[in-house]
Amino acid sequence: MKLTDMRPEQEGRVRKLEGDAHFISRITSIGITEGTEFQTIRNDRKMPVLVYLRETLIAVNRPDAERIEVEAV
Amino acid sequence: MKDRIALLGQPNSGKSTVYNALTGSRQHVGNWPGKTVEKNDGFYTYKGKRYTVTDLPGSYGLSGNSDEEIITADFIKTGQADLVCILVDASQLERSMYMVAEFAAMSKPAILLLNMMDVARSQKKEIDHVLLAERLGIPVLPFTAAESSGYEALKELLARELESPHSLRSVPKLPKEAGSAAETVHAESEAKYLWVRDMLAGVTGDRQAHFELSRRDRRLLSPVLGKFLCFGTIVVGFLAAMIICLPLMGAGSMIPQLLNKPIFNLLTSWNVHPWLVSIFSIILPNTLYFCVAMSGFVFGVNLVFGYLEEIGFLARAAYQFDSLLSGLGLQGKAICPILMGFGCTIGGTCGTRVMDNWGQRMLTMAVVWAVPCASIWTIIPVISSMFFTPLQTMLVIVGILLYVVVLMTVVSKVFGRTLVPENARSGMIMELPPYHKPHWKHIAKEALLKAWDIFRRALRTVTLISLLFWVFSYSGSGNVADSLLYKVGTAIEPVTRIFGLGWRTFMGFLSSAFAKQAVLGVLNVVFVGDGTVLDATFRSAFSVATDNAVLGNAMTEAVSKAEALAFMCACTFNIPCVMALSTTYRESHSLKWTVRIAAFYVCGALVLSCIVYHIAALVL
Structure with a gap:
């Protein structure tokens, strides 16, 4: 499933990042790589998704969040 | 002599705080050649020696995702700095150390500042900086940028490292090309985070297991x-x-x-x-x-x-x-x-x-x-109520607010592309x-610095524009008809008529570009003949209030409703004021763009006024 499908408080792991090198570089430099475990904090309609990973609260805009394949753990 | 220091760090790493604290007001702001990215250079002296500091643009990495990253990477690679001072957020060490991993490939002399130690301590995060320094092979300094007490040690360390520099001992092992560009980028990032994890093993304690939003954040x-x-x-x-x-x-x-x-x-x-x-x-x-x-x-x-x-x-x-x-x-x-x-x-x-x-x-x-x-x-409600009923005035205000949204969209379309x-x-x-707990002393110091900077720089611009306006509005006899403004205004009236503005309202329009609060005073001068344009413009802040009833009578006699509506639109969406113009120039450091935007607003206001006038003339 996609990051945008996660429920708040649900924990997950990044499975795959879909996008060009530019996108991958941008998203990995802030700490999101394949295999990274995270905790979903908020996922509200029309708002960026809030996740907590690598000790950081990160907001990911929805179009980009849809390119992040995740699995619940 | 080696004296060039560069500050490198992610957004929110406190880079500009360190930069400002080191250089104070000895700063120069410019643009990187050919790029619309701000270049900040400054200097400080320590023990009689002068050191230059470059505040590199903040970015999350160095892989060339933006102009900022390309500039930063080039600057370091080409050896334009003798020593790179890397800042990381001690409260989010694992993630912000990614910058160090990106930097590692360039093998240049560096030191590492563990900034925001106060936040890390308040979160009960222990960091073994001695072990970290040993692994990295470069000095590691625990630091709190917003507290002035640490800077002596920092300056000393910088001076020492410039004399006998250290480079990173350990660098991430990057994999060979792994298929597509995206896959390579990803494999490399993973390798960098693995390296960070190795570097931090035993340096930091266990990670917080579960994160909870604070009550403040929940709301x-x-x-x-x-x-x-x-x-x-x-x-x-x-x-x-x-x-x-x-x-x-x-x-x-x-x-x-x-x-x-x-x-x-x-x-x-x-x-x-x-x-x-x-x-x-x-x-x-x-x-x-x-x-x-x-x-x-x-x-x-x-x-x-x-x-x-x-x-x-x-x-x-x-x-x-x-x-x-x-x-x-x-x-x-x-x-x-x-x-x-x-x-x-x-x-x-x-x-x-x-x-x-x-x-x-x-x-x-x-x-x-x-x-x-x-x-x-x-000013708008005052002028509007001279011509329109309270209900219509409300409509005028709603109309203006709606147009604000339209104009913002247009502006972002026109200028956003470039x-x-x-x-x-x-x-x-x-x-x-x-x-973060606020450091008031530091915030106040930066605000004062900024205010002083604006004051110093704006004095020139405002004086220049004021003199220009003075040349136009000066009249030896005190009679409006003797001023250049009147002569030019009446001469081009046939043209301004197209926009729905007579020479008098056009003067009001011009003064609205100077200062909005001057508009009523100037109207009073040109319609009632009371006082001089000069006084009205420059002394509007404390001049005796204009008698709006008298002005209203004089205006409604000479100006039609359609013209009044056009005039209000023209004034509202003109250049905000000479001070805003000057601030924009000072803050953007770009005369080209300030002039471009000013020209856009003057033309935009006139076009709007023209459209409003001709439509309103049909209806009203």
């Missing part, structure tokens, strides 16, 4: 309540900024009052030419007043919004309004300057300092100009920093 980040809270906080913040700057502005307004008469008397008694008398007794004291008022404003805004930024509020506001503003090509953070624009365009303009890069900043300034400031709301190119527009991926 601030909720979709509906949070928007109201953010909105309210910005409004309250703006009011606080106003309260802080009021005494300064009050003191500033005393300058012309105190200086005008004595200078006038003195110079007249010396038989100085009336031209010079009016320059020295009216223009210069008022210019000084404008600049004091401006810098007072800049101080208040920087103090309050410096505080809101430091505690992490601005990042929350950006999160709340990102979806809304991304339609304009703007970042969520732009919400603050835009809302501040309703109070004062100068405030909004210098509020754009929170934006991430120059292009975003310039575009936000251009958009802020479209927001009608408080002064406009003091300032924030489509391919550089990327959706928000940002961290929301943990709540």
Whole structure:
């Protein structure tokens, strides 16, 4: 499933990042790589998704969040 | 002699705090050659030696995702710095160490600052910096940038490392090319994070198992309540900024009052030419007043919004309004300057300092100009009520507000294409920093620095424009008909008529570009013949109130309803004022763009006035 499908408080792991090198570089430099475990904090309609990973609260805009394949753990 | 230091760090790493604390007011701002990215150079002296510091643009990595990253990587690779001072956030060490991993490949001399140690300590995070230094092979200094006590040690370390530099001992082992470009990038990033994990093993304690939003964040980040809270906080913040700057502005307004008469008397008694008398007794004291008022404003805004930024509020506001503003090509953070624009365009303009890069900043300034400031709301209802019923006046105001949205969209379309190119527009991926305890001393110091800077620089611009206006409005006899403004105004009246403006309302329009609060005074001069344009423009702040009833009668006789409507539109959407113009130039460091945007607004106001006039003439 996609990051945008996660429920708040649900924990997950990044499975795959879909996008060009530019996108991958941008998203990995802030700490999101394949295999990274995270905790979903908020996922509200029309708002960026809030996740907590690598000790950081990160907001990911929805179009980009849809390119992040995740699995619940 | 090796004396060139560069500061490298991710956004929110406290890089600019260190830069400002090191260099103070010995800074130079320019642009990187051929790029719309701000270049900050400064210097400081330590033990009799001079050191230059370059504040490299903040970015999350060095892989060339943006102009900022390309510039930073080039700067380091080509050896333009003798020592790179890397800043990481000690409270989020694993993630921010990624910058060190990116830097490692360049094998240049460096030191590592573990910044925000105060936050890390408050989160009970222990960091074994000795072990980390041993593994990395470069000095590691625990630091809190906003506290002045640590800088002596930093300067000493920098001096020592410039003499005998160290480079990273360990670098990430990058994999061979792994298929597509995207796959390679990904494999490399993974290798970098693995390296970071190795470096940090045993350096930091266990990671926090479960994260909980604080009560403050639960409210601030909720979709509906949070928007109201953010909105309210910005409004309250703006009011606080106003309260802080009021005494300064009050003191500033005393300058012309105190200086005008004595200078006038003195110079007249010396038989100085009336031209010079009016320059020295009216223009210069008022210019000084404008600049004091401006810098007072800049101080208040920087103090309050410096505080809101430091505690992490601005990042929350950006999160709340990102979806809304991304339609304009703007970042969520732009919400603050835009809302501040309703109070004062100068405030909004210098509020754009929170934006991430120059292009975003310039575009936000251009958009802020479209927001009608408080002064406009003091003149529009007055003029409107001369011609229209209260209900119609309400409609005028609603119409203006609707047009604000249209204009903001147009501005972002027109200028956004160049300032924030489509391919550089990327959706928000940002961290929301943990709540930081504000360091007031540091915030106040930065605000003062900024205010002084604006004052120093604006004095020139405002004097120049004031003199220009003076040349046009000066009349030896005190009669309007003797001024250049009148002669030019009446000469081009056939043209201004197309826009629905007679020579008198056109004068009002011109004065609205100078200062919105001058409009009523100038109208009074040209319609009632009371006083001089010069006095009305420069002394509007404390001149006796114009008799609106008399002005109303005179205006309604000479001006049709359609013309009045056109005039109000033209004034509202003209250049905000000479101080806003000057602030924009000073904050953007770009004369080209300031002039471009000013020209756009003057033309836009005239076109709008033209359209409104011709449609209204048919209807009214």
